[in-house]
Amino acid sequence: MNLLKATGTIGGLTMVSRVLGFVRDMIAARLLGASHANDTFNLAFLLPNIFRRLFAEGAFSSGFVPLFSRRLAKGGEQDAEAFSNEILAVFMPALLLVTVVFVIFMPGVIALVAGSYRDVPGKYELAVELTRWTFPYLFFISLVALLSGILNSLTRFVAAAFAPALLNLVLIAALVIAPRNDDIATVRIMAIAVLIGGVVQFALCWMAVRRAGVRLSLRRPRMTPAVKELVVLILPATIAAGAYQISQLFYAFFSARLGEGALTMLSYADRLNQLPLSIIGTALGVAILPAISRAIATDNEAEAADVQARAFELSMLLTIPATLALMVAAFPIIGALYRAGDYSLEAATTTANILALLVTGLPAYVLVKVLTPAFYARKDVKTPVWIAMGILIASIPANFLLIDRIGIYSLAVVTSTGAWLNFISLLAILYARRQFRMPVWLVSRVARQLVAALAMAGSLFFLCSALADWFLGSSIERAVGLAILCGTGGIVYFGVAFLIGGVDRDALAALRRRRPVTEAEPS
Template sequence: MSHKLFRSTAVVSAMTLVSRIFGYLRDVVIAIHFGADGATDAFFVAFRIPNFLRRLFAEGAFSQAFVPIFMEYKERQDPQQLRELLARTAGTLFGVLAIVTAVGVIGAPLLIVIFAPGFTDDPHRYALATQMLRLTFPYLLFISLTALAGGVLNSFGRFAVPAFTPVFLNLSLIGVTLWLAPHMPEPVVALAVGVLIAGVVQLAFQIPFMHRMGLLPMPRWGGKSEGVRRIMHLMLPALFGSSVVQVNLLFDTLVASFLPAGSISWLYYSDRFVEMPLALFGIALGTVILPKLSQHSALGAAREYADTLDWAIRVAGVVALPSALGLMVLAGPILTALIEYHAFSAFDARMSALSLAAFAVGLPAFMLLKVLAPGFYARQDTRTPVRVGIIAMVVNMGLTVVIVLPWYLLKLPGPHAGLALSTSLAAYLNAVMLYRRLRRNGAYPHPRWGALLLRAAVASIGMVVVLLAFSPPVHDWAAWPARLRALHLAELIFLGGGAYVLLLAAMGVRPRHLMHA
């Protein structure tokens, strides 16, 4: 069973790696051309608002509610009823999000006040953010329909296409930066245009694959459809519960709007580097196991359900521990080697490195959340993550006050890093509570990951020792040309990864420990 899951995860990870490589190129191009200032802060706010809603409507609540019901119909109903469910779901989703999009475009000035109130002190930045939000908000509609198509493809084991689709967002933003921005009165607005173009292209890319599978029915309103009502019933509480991390990040944006100009951009760039391992493994694992967990739950296969969850936790832990420590140790070299060029200054790199290290602290928790949450959604339980998420969000807000306020009042450098740290700590609380509830309700009675993850922790510490021994001081990196920086960084990553694998092997860990449930 886990051989197939491992292969599916590898496919998703490979496609995600392609997307993340282009994502890195996108961020480099944006950083070099626009730097980190008030204008880029305005764009990242204008992009984060629909992107946050995308995580709620598309990759979050909708996908977590839709896939279990879709898999149940796939296992128990005939193909015509499955297509009818898809048509009704697509029509309802389109209708609801068309209204939400119209409200968002009209109410853009108010949304900026709500999500980035600090911008009101700078009329130009406020006006720029409002203008760009009106361009980026329709992205929510297109990307949510793209997520619907991706959920269907994933349910039939077609993981590669949905995982590759985000490449088009990266290509679009690179293209508008290089060719459209120089011809615009306000160059940064080109990025908002690129987001809108990407939404249309990503949806168009998946439609032919849906058509070949015979799963492209005419969308119809389905408010009275039993399947749609069940999806909506699961989705409403999950609108919050499945995206607590995103709620916390959005809260960080609100607070960061009051911090020095550039703070939102520094948080964005550091978050992007944490997203690399999270997307390659955490999101990939969650994507692959949700249909399988949903199938086991629908068939009443409790043992197979628990084995699948245990396998995912083991894989997530073995990847997350070294990734987190590696990012903490190499935060400075990573930012200096990869994006400290032209408009992105050495100061910007230092500030981003602070928040990268703080975000990296929470990487194991972020990854566990991607694995544990599907354990509830597969059982059509969206209420438990909501209750847990509310607690984690309140704790995050409290930690923000406790950590960031003294940092800011004492005028210490990099108060934005306190935002990242509070988000990381709240994610641990969220993950621990979800895990305990899975154990308590009997869904995961016999965990078998303890010995393996202890060895992974020891190997990760050994990896850190190797990295510290061979990593040059950060100020040396800035003096090197780009090619030499990239070469040294690649050597350190290879050296650290090799040390980790060898130490695991020396402690008796073999591939079968990850291949078998």
């Protein structure tokens, strides 16, 4: 597998989805502002996505992909297909049951997560209504996770990576047809659109799996040995994923206490923070898990370590400049994207400050995505569980302690700090087990990338001051200002990185020739 090509495919299509997501948020910000209605939609959108990441993308994929890859390598496509059908037979009714239970008891769920909404007339009732529309999205998107696991194991990344873009296209269409000056009607249409988006994504991935030659069918649920093996693997991973997702619930819980617009501002800042995480970290995690799993299955520890090191290098090549750029240019970016219509200057300033704090943990977020496949490929899901749970337990009192002192910013500070503790813990354990150690060439490469990123940050700081008025000006001025920031930052960073050896020139040359990178040690 060509790691650069696979990551580029996944990351590029994820970028398409994220850009469409920003278009969606820009329209919503202008129509709804940092309002009660926007808060309720963001909560209704947050809850099914929390459980999606809890049951599907994180825990399920971490267990399913290594098992599917092992069966594919040893038993062939028929064995892998049979395994998939056994899992689907149990997975689908379990998802349906969870979805129905939550929809029925949604008033209690909203009361627990955002009970402070009761203080605003109609806000609690609207949150319950919207979440009942959005929560069935969980059923369809979790099935998409299973289908995506099959496609990724077969190194067919396109359909699974493009599927999220369909959701954003449906939401943009909903915003276009929504009535103006009626916030309640707008968020209701958006909630229904979330469910439609889940159905469309499922249809795309189902057709892609069939084109790949895998025939899935509904069967009677049975706890076969394969199902039991997967359950044993994903239960600890679910707890590990749950640690992070519970922290996301605290976003909703604490923001409900912070007044109108708090959840909206947190959500918009986190969307920008999640952009490089999704494009780089998630893409690399998806790309390297099958490769590491196959290397471990054939007892090739050297190859597994090499894949991990290359992923580490590639992730930092893109994440370090993204981090510094989002810190230095937080307000110009937020102002250009969201400050218009009903989204006030005060809301934009607060959102920018949240973003600047959140991205301090961005390199750690991405590296956790890079390191955890080393545990999952070896069927060790317990270690990430204990680390994640320990950090979660510590973060709860930290939030209660800081929220009265620094308000909404406490959530960003605690989240970023927890990400660094998670990364350091995972790296230390892999080092102690001799399963991954940073070679000298990797340390040198990352240090040079940091130097290039600091040069870029200096140029962006100057531009942000020189073009300050543009980022709150007309749409054309904002677009031109952002284009100048992005263009200048990219030229300075990659120019300096190339000159001082922060970029693997051999890998770039191989990518231009469209052939796999050789296995020789990087220069």
